[in-house]
Amino acid sequence: MKYLHLIWASLFRRKTRTILTLVSIVAAFLLFGLLDAVRTSFAEAGQSANGAQRLQTGSRLSFIQLLPQSLQARIAQVPGVKIVTYANWFGGAYQDPHNQVFSFAVAPNYLDVYPEMAVSDAERKTFDATRTGALVGEGLAQRFHWKVGDRIPMQSTIFPDRSGSKNWTFDVSGIIHSTDKKASGFFDQLLLLHWTYFDETTPYNRGQVGWYVTRVSDVNQADRVAKAIDALSANSDHETRTLTEQAATAAWMKQLADIGLIVSSIMGAVFFTLMLLAGNTMMQAVRERTGELAVLKTIGFTSTSVLAMVLVESVLLLVLGGVLGIALAEPLIPLISHASRGMLSLAPVGIGSWALGGALMLGIGVLVGALPAWSAMRLNIVDALARR
Amino acid sequence: MKIRVSLLLILLLVVVLVGWVLLPWQGALVLAALLAVWLAATRAGRRALSVAGVGISTLGQRLGASAVIVVGIAGVVGVLVAMLAMAEGYAETLRRTGSADSALVLRGASDAEVTSGLDRDSVVQIAQTPGIARDAKGEPLASPEVIVAANLPIKGGLADEEGSVQLRGVGPQAWAVRPQVRIVEGRRFTPGLRELIVGRGAVRQFAGLVPGHEIRLGSQMWMVAGVFASGDALESEIWADADIVAQTYERGSSRNSVTVRLADPNGFAAFKRALEANPQLKIEAMTTLDYFSKQSEGTTAVIRVIGIVVGAIMAVGAMFGALNTMFAAVAARAREIATLRAIGFAGLPVVVAILLETMLLALLGGILGGALAWLLFNGYAASTMAAGSVGKLSFELHVTAAVLWQGLKWALAIGFIGGLFPAARAATMPVTTALREL
Numbered sequence: 053m054k055y056l057h058l059i060w061a062s063l064f065r066r067k068t069r070t071i072l073t074l075v076s077i078v079a080a081f082l083l084f085g086l087l088d089a090v091r092t093s094f095a096e097a098g099q100s101a102n103g104a105q106r107l108q109t110g111s112r113l114s115f116i117q118l119l120p121q122s123l124q125a126r127i128a129q130v131p132g133v134k135i136v137t138y139a140n141w142f143g144g145a146y147q148d149p150h151n152q153v154f155s156f157a158v159a160p161n162y163l164d165v166y167p168e169m170a171v172s173d174a175e176r177k178t179f180d181a182t183r184t185g186a187l188v189g190e191g192l193a194q195r196f197h198w199k200v201g202d203r204i205p206m207q208s209t210i211f212p213d214r215s216g217s218k219n220w221t222f223d224v225s226g227i228i229h230s231t232d233k234k235a236s237g238f239f240d241q242l243l244l245l246h247w248t249y250f251d252e253t254t255p256y257n258r259g260q261v262g263w264y265v266t267r268v269s270d271v272n273q274a275d276r277v278a279k280a281i282d283a284l285s286a287n288s289d290h291e292t293r294t295l296t297e298q299a300a301t302a303a304w305m306k307q308l309a310d311i312g313l314i315v316s317s318i319m320g321a322v323f324f325t326l327m328l329l330a331g332n333t334m335m336q337a338v339r340e341r342t343g344e345l346a347v348l349k350t351i352g353f354t355s356t357s358v359l360a361m362v363l364v365e366s367v368l369l370l371v372l373g374g375v376l377g378i379a380l381a382e383p384l385i386p387l388i389s390h391a392s393r394g395m396l397s398l399a400p401v402g403i404g405s406w407a408l409g410g411a412l413m414l415g416i417g418v419l420v421g422a423l424p425a426w427s428a429m430r431l432n433i434v435d436a437l438a439r440r
Numbered sequence: 441m442k443i444r445v446s447l448l449l450i451l452l453l454v455v456v457l458v459g460w461v462l463l464p465w466q467g468a469l470v471l472a473a474l475l476a477v478w479l480a481a482t483r484a485g486r487r488a489l490s491v492a493g494v495g496i497s498t499l500g501q502r503l504g505a506s507a508v509i510v511v512g513i514a515g516v517v518g519v520l521v522a523m524l525a526m527a528e529g530y531a532e533t534l535r536r537t538g539s540a541d542s543a544l545v546l547r548g549a550s551d552a553e554v555t556s557g558l559d560r561d562s563v564v565q566i567a568q569t570p571g572i573a574r575d576a577k578g579e580p581l582a583s584p585e586v587i588v589a590a591n592l593p594i595k596g597g598l599a600d601e602e603g604s605v606q607l608r609g610v611g612p613q614a615w616a617v618r619p620q621v622r623i624v625e626g627r628r629f630t631p632g633l634r635e636l637i638v639g640r641g642a643v644r645q646f647a648g649l650v651p652g653h654e655i656r657l658g659s660q661m662w663m664v665a666g667v668f669a670s671g672d673a674l675e676s677e678i679w680a681d682a683d684i685v686a687q688t689y690e691r692g693s694s695r696n697s698v699t700v701r702l703a704d705p706n707g708f709a710a711f712k713r714a715l716e717a718n719p720q721l722k723i724e725a726m727t728t729l730d731y732f733s734k735q736s737e738g739t740t741a742v743i744r745v746i747g748i749v750v751g752a753i754m755a756v757g758a759m760f761g762a763l764n765t766m767f768a769a770v771a772a773r774a775r776e777i778a779t780l781r782a783i784g785f786a787g788l789p790v791v792v793a794i795l796l797e798t799m800l801l802a803l804l805g806g807i808l809g810g811a812l813a814w815l816l817f818n819g820y821a822a823s824t825m826a827a828g829s830v831g832k833l834s835f836e837l838h839v840t841a842a843v844l845w846q847g848l849k850w851a852l853a854i855g856f857i858g859g860l861f862p863a864a865r866a867a868t869m870p871v872t873t874a875l876r877e878l
Contacts, residue, residue: 072767073760073764076756083750083757087750112591113658113689114588114591143555209551216548256557287659291659303602306601321518322519328507328511336768
C-alpha cells in the first residue's frame with residue numbers, strides 16, 4: 053500500500069499513452085457491460101420469484117393452436133392449483149401496422165396471477181365494468197399520449213370483427229404500474245383487453261383460448277401439477293404442454309437466437325485485441341523505465357517487489373478503465389431498453405456482471421503485466437544502468 | 441495556433457468521414473489512382489513516398505506496436521463483417537424465396553400468410569382470375585395453401601426440448617408453381633394420405649425427420665416420405681397435402697393463401713387489376729418477391745444495427761490503440777522528422793507519409809479481419825424465428841463482396857483517424873525543440 057503513489061506516478065508518467073490506452077479499455081468494458089446485460093436478460097428471463105410460481109399451458113401441437121375454454125374449470129380442480137387464468141394473443145397495432153403493441157385478450161382474473169402489475173382499485177373496477185375497456189402499461193401510455201378515459205382505435209394484425217374490419221376501439225380504463233423493476237420493460241408496454249369482448253367480436257375465435265397460466269400454491273409441487281394438467285387432455289385432440297414460466301421463456305429465447313454464443317464470440321475478439329493493446333503499453337512503459345527500475349533495485353528494492361509493482365501497475369490500468377467502462381454502461385442500458393419499446397428489456401448491470409467484469413480486469417491485468425514484470429524482475433542492475 | 445490546428449483537423453475529419461461513408465468502390469479506386477499519380481509525378485509526392493518508405497521499412501523493428509493496429513482493426517472488421525454477413529444471409533434467403541413471376545394472394549389487410557384466411561369461394565374465384573399460367577390440361581397453376589405450426593424435438597437438444605416448424609399444406613399444383621422445389625431423397629407425399637416431405641433446413645434443425653420414419657405431430661402420426669431442397673426459406677418448412685392438413689387442424693375448406701404462377705412474367709399489374717375488379721373478393725395481392733423482401737426488412741435492420749453499434753464501440757477502442765502506436769512511432773522518429781524538415785522538406789510530405797504508413801497497417805488489419813470472417817463464417821448455418829412465419833428459419837451467413845468492402849472502408853477510416861493526429865503533431869512540432877529531444 054505504501055508504494056501506491058509510486059505506482060500511480062509511474063502509470064501516469066506518459067499521460068498521453070496511458071489515457072489513450074485507458075480509452076481503449078473503457079470501450080472494451082463498455083461493450084462488455086452492454087453485451088453481458090443482453091446475455092443475462094436472455095438467460096434469466098422468467099426467473100423471478102413470481103415467475104417460479106406460474107405454469108404456462110399451451111397446445112402440444114404448436115404455439116398457434118388454440119385450446120378449448122372449458123379446460124379452465126378442469127385445471128382449477130387439479131390439486132395444488134391456486135388460481136388459473138387464460139389469455140389470447142391479439143396482435144394489436146396503433147395507427148400504423150409497424151407500431152406493434154404487446155396486446156392480450158385476458159380472463160377477468162388475469163391480474164390476480166401477476167402481482168407484478170399494479171392497477172389501482174378504482175381503475176380495476178372501471179375496467180371490470182367496461183366491456184370495451186383496456187388496461188395499458190405506463191410506458192405505452194406515455195409513448196402514445198393516452199390518458200384514462202381516452203377512446204383509442206387499434207388495429208389487429210390478425211383478427212377482423214364480424215364485418216371483416218380489423219379496426220377495433222377500446223376505452224382506456226386504467227394504467228398498469230410495474231412493480232418488478234427487472235421485467236418492467238415488458239409490463240410497461242402491455243395492453244390488456246377483455247377476452248369476452250374479443251371472443252364475441254371476432255368470428256375466428258369461437259370460444260377458444262391461446263394459453264392458460266396457472267399459479268401453484270407450492271413451488272416445489274410445480275412439476276407434479278404440470279404433469280397433472282397435461283394428463284387432463286392426454287390422447288384428446290387438444291393435448292397440452294405445461295412448462296414453468298422460466299422454462300417456457302428460455303425455450304422461446306433459444307428459438308430466437310443463440311445469444312450466449314454470439315456474445316461470447318464478440319467478447320473473445322474484443323478481449324484478445326485488448327490484451328495485445330494493453331500488453332504493448334506495459335512493454336513500452338517498462339522498456340522506457342529500465343534505468344529507473346535499475347535505480348530502485350540499487351537502493352534496495354528486491355526483485356520480487358519490482359515484479360509486484362509492475363504487476364500492480366498493469367492491474368491498476370485495467371481496473372481503472374474497466375470500472376469506468378462498466379459504470380458508463382449502467383446509464384446506457386435503460387436508454388437502450390427504452391429505445392427498443394419493450395422488444396428488449398435489459399436487466400441493469402448486476403452483481404454478476406460486476407463480478408465477472410472484475411475477474412476479467414484482474415485476469416487480463418496479470419496476464420498483460422506478466423511478461424514486462426518478469427523482465428523487470430530479471431533486470432541486471434549493471435547492464436541496465438550502462439544501458440546495454 | 442495549436443487550438444486552431446486541432447479545430448481545423450476535426451472539421452477536416454468530419455468532412456472526410458461523411459464523404460467516405462457515401463463513397464462507392466469506384467470512387468475509392470479513383471481516389472487511390474489519383475494518390476498514386478500524385479506520389480509518382482510530383483516532387484512533394486516523391487518526397488512523401490521516400491519518407492513513408494523509411495517508416496515502412498522499420499515496421500519490422502516495432503512488431504508489437506504495429507501488431508496493435510493490425511489486430512485491433514482486424515477484430516473490428518471481423519465482428520462487423522460477421523454481423524453484416526448474418527443480415528445479408530437472412531435477407532438473401534428470404535429474397536430468393538420469391539420471384540417476380542409468381543404472386544401471393546392474401547385476405548384483405550393481411551401482411552403475413554399465417555394471419556391471413558380465405559374462404560372456399562374466394563379460393564375458387566382467385567384461381568379463375570385471368571393472368572394465371574395454365575398447365576397442359578388447362579388447369580390454372582394456383583396452389584391454395586394452409587399454414588400451421590408444429591412442435592418437433594430439436595436435434596442435439598435436451599430430452600424435452602422442442603422447436604417450432606412451419607407446416608405448409610399445399611395444393612396439387614404447388615410443384616409447378618414453385619419449380620425450385622426438388623426432391624433430393626425419397627419421394628413426394630401421396631395426396632390424401634397423412635404423409636410429409638421435409639425441407640433440408642428442417643432436417644438440419646429437428647430430430648427424426650428421416651424418410652420412411654413416422655413422426656408425431658400433436659396426437660397424429662405422419663409418415664416422412666422424402667426430403668426436398670429449394671435453396672431458400674421454403675427449405676425450413678415441412679409440406680403435406682393441404683386437404684389433410686386442413687382436416688387435421690380443423691381448418692375446414694378455408695385456406696391461408698393462394699400462390700399462383702403468372703402467365704406473363706410482367707403480368708402482375710394486370711393480374712392484380714383483374715383481382716381488384718372482382719367485387720366478391722377482398723384480397724391483398726403482391727408478387728412473392730415483394731412479399732418475402734418485405735418480411736426480411738425488420739430482422740435484417742435489427743441485425744445490421746446491432747453489428748454497427750458493436751463495431752462502432754470496438755472501433756473506438758481500435759482507433760485509440762492506433763493513435764497510441766502512431767504517437768509512439770512519431771515520438772521515436774521525432775529527430776529524424778525534424779532533420780528532414782530542417783533540410784527543407786515541407787509539412788505535407790511528412791503528414792502524407794505517416795498517414796500512408798498507418799493506413800497500410802489498417803488495410804492489412806481490414807484484409808485480415810475480412811479474411812478471418814470469411815473463413816470462419818461464410819456458409820455458417822444459423823437459425824431464428826422468422827418474422828411473419830411460425831417456424832424457425834434456417835439460413836447461412838453470406839460474406840459478400842459488398843460486406844467485405846464495407847469492412848475495408850471501416851478499417852481505412854480507423855487508420856486515417858489514427859494516423860492524422862500523430863502526423864499533424866510531427867508536422868507542426870517546432871524543429872528546434874524536436875532536434876533537442878532525445
